Amino acid sequence: MSFTDKAKNKADELAGKAKEKVGDATDNERLQAEGQAQATAAKTRQAGEHVKDAGRDVRDAFS
DSSP states (O other): OOHHHHHHHHHHHHHHHHHHHHHHHTTOHHHHHHHHHHHHHHHHHHHHHHHHHHHHHHHHHHO
């Protein structure tokens, strides 16, 4: 996984968490849910990238 992908995923996760906190502070359930979904999606993409990295490491170990 490239550094750029990691940075984009982390930025998206932080933006989602910020939306969630703003939604919580303003009692805006829609914004809170949107932020939570954005953060979760970013974490999921990050996990998928980690799986790909692990697969490459295993492949390289057997090469």
